[in-house]
Amino acid sequence: MPVTVKIPSQLRVATGGAEEIEVEGSTVGEALDAVFLQHADLRERITQDGDLRRFVNVYVSGEDIRFQDGLETSISDGDEVTILPAVAGG
Numbered sequence: 757m758p759v760t761v762k763i764p765s766q767l768r769v770a771t772g773g774a775e776e777i778e779v780e781g782s783t784v785g786e787a788l789d790a791v792f793l794q795h796a797d798l799r800e801r802i803t804q805d806g807d808l809r810r811f812v813n814v815y816v817s818g819e820d821i822r823f824q825d826g827l828e829t830s831i832s833d834g835d836e837v838t839i840l841p842a843v844a845g846g
Contacts, residue, residue: 785827
C-alpha cells in the first residue's frame with residue numbers, strides 16, 4: 757500500500773533534494789525502512805538505536821505517532837507520513 761513520506765527541507769540533502777518519497781508499508785516503521793533503503797544517510801539523522809531520535813517528530817495524516825503506537829502505528833493506502841525535526845530558535 758503506497759504512502760507518501762514528506763521530507764522537511766533540512767533533511768533533503770540526504771534525499772538528493774526529494775520533498776516526498778512514495779513507499780510501501782503497513783506501519784510507520786516499515787515505511788521509514790523503505791525510505792532508508794533508498795536514502796541510507798537519512799537513517800542516522802532520524803533514528804538512534806532503532807527508535808526515533810528524541811527531537812524528531814513523525815505524524816501520520818496530522819496525528820503524532822508518539823500518542824499512537826510509535827513506529828508500529830498502522831498506516832493505510834494514501835496516508836501521508838510527515839517527518840518534522842525540532843528546530844532550535846523557535
